[in-house]
Amino acid sequence: MISQLPLAQFVFLFGDGKVEGDPTRRDILGGKGAGLAEMTKLSIPVPPGFTISSEVCAYFYNHQYTYPTGFEKEVFKKLGQVEEIMGSFFGDPKNPLLVSVRSGSRVSMPGMMDTVLNLGLNDHTLQGLIQQTQKERFAYDSYRRFIQMYSNVVLGMDLHLFETLLEHHKKKRAVTEDIDLQVSDLKEIVEEYKALVKNQLGKEFPQDPYEQLWGAMGAVFLSWNSPRAITYRKIHHIPSEWGTAVNIQAMVFGNLGNDCATGVAFTRNPSTGEKRIFGEYLINAQGEDVVAGIRTPAPLTDDDGVAPHSLERMMPHVFQELSEISKRLEDHFLEMQDIEFTIQKGKVWLLQTRRGKRSAQAAIRIATDMVSENLISKKEALLRVEPVQLDQLLHPMIDPEAPKEVLAKGLPASPGAATGQVVFSPDEAEAWVNQGRKVILVRMETSPEDIHGMNVASGILTARGGMTSHAAIVARGMGKCCIVGCHELHMDTKSGQMTVRDQKIQLGDVLTINGTTGEVYKGAIPMIQPKLDPAYHTFMSWVDEVRTIHVRANADTPHDARVAREFGAEGIGLCRTEHMFFDLTRIDAMREMILADNEKARRKALAQLLPMQKSDFIGIFKEMKGYAVTIRLLDPPLHEFLPHNNKDLAELAKKIDISFSKLKRKAKSLDEFNPMLGFRGCRLGIAYPEIYEMQVQAIMEAACEVVQEEKVHLRPEIMLPIIGDAYEFDLLKEMVEKVCQDILEKYKTHVDYKIGTMIELPRAALTADEIAKRADFFSFGTNDLTQTTFGISRDDSAFFLPKYVEKGIYEIDPFVRIDQKGVGRLMQMAIALGRQTNSDLKIGICGEHGGDPSSIEFCYQSGLNYVSCSPYRVPLARLAAAQAVLKHETQQK
């Protein structure tokens, strides 16, 4: 039984002031279709066309690549309306209508899906085009492009075959640019292209415009599930069931001569946020030429009078018209727009408008500016910045004081700085990063097939392309440092090296790139913390006005604590004590403790560790005075502190004066089959209470001394890991409490300490009511809670987790975003149960999810008191927490 779609409209006309689709229904029209409809409504010049609903895409995939009943008829009807508006006719050899066929998904997926331009051309309509335009060369070039594009996108042929033929002709003519080919060349090429198709596929290139149209439409739908589109969706968490709409639109031409052009523009500067139209264009070119980055375009504006080829200088009237359209679009959408335009014989046509991607800095500046301009409210402004962008904003930048020599300079496509080893292909990038290295991906230009390498690279550098090239757009979207159009690079990928003037750069050489200035340096350049501009501070003050839950940081050292405070952390949510023991000066005492045969020997070794631990805590307390500091007692299994090969073991045996064989035996006896589920966390405290006693002593003595010395109020919170049972907690709490009381008595002072627990095992969540009776606080350890709830060891998940995400079993890696159905359900149980028996219970989260915006929203909705994340993620978390409040407010309305 085949299910039928309800009788609905599948095809929506736009053009000549008539708009059938509802521009707010991006789910149906896609982003491009909605933008075209909206612009048509606003009487902005848009070539007429129609949008095929994304519901058709769903139908197409659910019904063996077929279309709903009546759909074909609808398409013909709309095509007829477009013919009427244009006064030309699809397939008419005298006066042909040519169309573009483009994808248009709900959110932008730049370059990920397929497009066919100049559709409707065949041997007969070609003649009509020549007549219409009186440009024979243009018409043949269009036909050539069309055959090439269609054969590739729809017929699945290798582009390379066509390019080789083209190169051959250029060589024959001894020219380097397509533009220098003659009409006669193009005529020959068209014939050769058609022969190539016939030769390869065993049938003629389709001459029937309708066959072309259905072929292109199917290809666009199919491209929704192309590998690169799937990768992009995975990275950007776009559901695969959304599907894409298809836009079929009358062609306008930017390549009819020097009074023609094509370009892209942002209504404000997407890198700095400056309020001025910003963009690039190419004279006498088709739109794809700009995006592909094959020719380097000229800027739109002539800011400092240094851009003689700018549109502002070359076509001032057109620039004026474009600027006005830009303002109208912004006033309408109340948002910075990213537009595509074509200038045909001096007339501006808009082909697309959408929300512009922007750097973090620009996002904040635009948001705050728009509040000053009374365009949007403060709350609206807060929703205009993606929390993850703040992460990018705060990452280190190149120290301007550091000595450095500029190797080359390109366009600053995406701000930030990165150091890494040079790789020349996305596959190399992936392989090297998997080996734990950092890489700079260097390419002639990037294409959608490079996504996987771009995603793992620390920075991206291309020899070609402009600020709106594929590399630039994608890198900005990823918040990744990127330089494009660095013409001084000469790449020889075959020999695995590139040259910059006289210098050779080989695979694996270290480069540093500065995406904010466009400069490339040899070697690693020191980085510093960026200065945050006033807009940032204004913006974050609004954030904190709205936010209701606290944001703490995970910090193990006084330095981390300081950074966290500077980023606005309101306490430490997780101070891991084990990292302190890995220090080279301490690990021996730690190892002695682990290898001790009895409690006495263990206590002796612990006595050496005590002053070290204490000094750590003194440093942290001094940084965090007044703020809570949650300190987790020793958590990892003891064998993690021992060497794992014979050489290191022999060395250790000598150092601590025990026999090698005994040491080896002892080390082996500590080995575990599943250390994640083994002898760790509070299980250590139960078996060897003296370890925890020492740690608590160090915490409390440190607290007492800082209180006495600095006369401050301190709030240490002692946290027990891997608790799974109330009585287990009670026993340890009793022990901790006793040590605390003894020390407070000894120092005759008061410290406002608390004792609580991680909730990181399902059993802790399930018995939270009992545990909460005596615990002062809970902190969700969602890393381990996710591991145990899913039964997945994060360390081992590489075998299957990618396949799970790929197959859509997990929409998103559950270690990145809280799995609300499972882990989240346990969390909500624990919260409800815990507050049932202890209404004062303070509850936070300190797993890595504490720095993930969507998880923070979940924590807010679940009633947590705070989230804790890495220091650099604190601003992000603050913003995500504020946005959660705003989104919830909206939902309540």
Add this chain to the structure above:
Amino acid sequence: MISQLPLAQFVFLFGDGKVEGDPTRRDILGGKGAGLAEMTKLSIPVPPGFTISSEVCAYFYNHQYTYPTGFEKEVFKKLGQVEEIMGSFFGDPKNPLLVSVRSGSRVSMPGMMDTVLNLGLNDHTLQGLIQQTQKERFAYDSYRRFIQMYSNVVLGMDLHLFETLLEHHKKKRAVTEDIDLQVSDLKEIVEEYKALVKNQLGKEFPQDPYEQLWGAMGAVFLSWNSPRAITYRKIHHIPSEWGTAVNIQAMVFGNLGNDCATGVAFTRNPSTGEKRIFGEYLINAQGEDVVAGIRTPAPLTDDDGVAPHSLERMMPHVFQELSEISKRLEDHFLEMQDIEFTIQKGKVWLLQTRRGKRSAQAAIRIATDMVSENLISKKEALLRVEPVQLDQLLHPMIDPEAPKEVLAKGLPASPGAATGQVVFSPDEAEAWVNQGRKVILVRMETSPEDIHGMNVASGILTARGGMTSHAAIVARGMGKCCIVGCHELHMDTKSGQMTVRDQKIQLGDVLTINGTTGEVYKGAIPMIQPKLDPAYHTFMSWVDEVRTIHVRANADTPHDARVAREFGAEGIGLCRTEHMFFDLTRIDAMREMILADNEKARRKALAQLLPMQKSDFIGIFKEMKGYAVTIRLLDPPLHEFLPHNNKDLAELAKKIDISFSKLKRKAKSLDEFNPMLGFRGCRLGIAYPEIYEMQVQAIMEAACEVVQEEKVHLRPEIMLPIIGDAYEFDLLKEMVEKVCQDILEKYKTHVDYKIGTMIELPRAALTADEIAKRADFFSFGTNDLTQTTFGISRDDSAFFLPKYVEKGIYEIDPFVRIDQKGVGRLMQMAIALGRQTNSDLKIGICGEHGGDPSSIEFCYQSGLNYVSCSPYRVPLARLAAAQAVLKHETQQK
């Protein structure tokens, strides 16, 4: 703030027909106190005394070893009442009252706690005792025994010191038995004992009877937490907070002459269940002599006229009186009783009555007999047999047809048979068993300190002791095969060997013992399945009448399937397919599959495995026709099938013709940090669908062929392991379904197959509503569910789990009994959620908990459809399931 007990009665008199305590309150009076109170009520002769409530024990431990206010006064008052009844007075040098001080916990813990007899003796009352009894030798012997016992139990001195002195005197006199010592010897020994105490402790042996009394009482309370008592409680799951009562009772003497005796009796035979008084006694002895097994006692009855020393022959009137008391007790308690008695100058005194421990066979026989005798109802009978006893009943027995030579013969103390290596100490037993060996613990006699060794041994053999000795009682309680009083054994523990007539038996030699006949054989003797007697079948038919949930077995082979059916399994709840691959003839094909570089090579290796898997299933289906067979698809991580050392890897490399280094690399690449949480279960099926496809093909082809060949109805149930997500299940179900449909079509037949899932991850339980939408059944894999819920790897838990049980954090190892608070809560969530979306959902359990009676009760209450356990546990599970119904009925009333 010290909490006060409510004003309550702490001391309860019994004697002379007066009874203060409520005999149903075993929680307060303890088992012994309740029995004494009840017997006193029934006018059965019981020496008067009083019971100190177990609440005092709790107080004692909670208040730094002190007693509640007013308690001392209460004790003195009751003591006065006892003096009045007896007409003798505590501490009176003319007419002294002597008392025993004994423990009495809620359930019997034989020999685990301390006892002091003859208390009240000192240098002065000794003279009074002589006057009273006119037996100077007896009196001095009693004083000697008292000093020795008190010094050991209360003053903490080593018994050995006293025994050495005694041996010294026997040597001097050239006698071997205590009884041959003269009064003058005993007088000297008493003086030497007192000097020994003074010398060792620096103070006199206490002469004040009241000091003695309080000392003994404290010692009994303290013995509640002696290491052996704690071990016993752990083994028997007795809560440590119960505490013990203390019974203080006027002494009667079985050692006043040859008209005196002491003994123990069962109202029916505890080994066979025969309805006849059964027991042993010693003439002229104190009670401890029988239990300790130092002298071998005579039987009570003279069944075949072969026991001239039996009580029946020696003291026929006394035997008559004892038999009548036995009948009265049984008629009153409607239960087989285990009694202790003393005969003082021809008069019978009862010192204890309690429910008698019995073998499984006896338990069933007594229960069914009592129904025939109209003493109890069928339902009552079902509650009279411990499910775990059935396990014992079904275990293999020695093949009577097998050739064997009897090495020695002892008393058949606890039925069953065992083969193992000889060890001579409980510590050896524990160490050897930990190394994976099976041992027979051989001892001169056992004492409570041996418990840990007895617990791990496969069988127990002692040279001394009778049917009611410590070894015999404990072994019966444990359901463990045991022979006692095997006098032919001559043990020389120093040289680490024993001799039996002329044969030497050394540490590590293999013996087989038959606890049903008392025979000891050299070497391993073949075992067979025991024949079950008609009482068993009657009993099990009642079980099945009452039981409402199904019982299935976990069986991987046709043989296991047959055994399971014979024990009454109603299907297979878990057929693991991986064991089939470990077979030597198959593992190479399996390894080839694992090492395959691509799907094609994998499919090639799988094709070899297909016919093997298919033949396994054909065998199982033929055994189980008509019953459901749940087959779990491949579960363990693939590296489990690969060799783990270089030698074996090299061999394999040669065999399957790949390079060693490649094999090693591949094997290493499969290594995991936490394999429990790694690439296993259905994750294999998602990554390599061809593996599961082959397995499903094998199952369905086997089913089709058996259906066509035997014209039976088959019910294969295909089960997916480690499911954690509904979509994961859906994807795999779709794949399984497709294979099934293809095969059914190919065979043109019908098989009623089902597709379901294990619920063994918290996330599966938490999202059970979604999973249940498409699953036909759930089966709780509580082993893994316990591991993930607790975050405990069972393999690694040895580091800390014993400590957790010891500290009382886990009352019982959660891998033995379902943790209701955590794991059980998840199970109940899964059941409720699952049935919400699929009211037909069949739910079972196949973890090891499926064979644990308490867990089965929980499963019944939670609404499971079936439990599945190992074949030998099936009868146990049937009984536990029936008892769950009965207990629940009782609760509802």
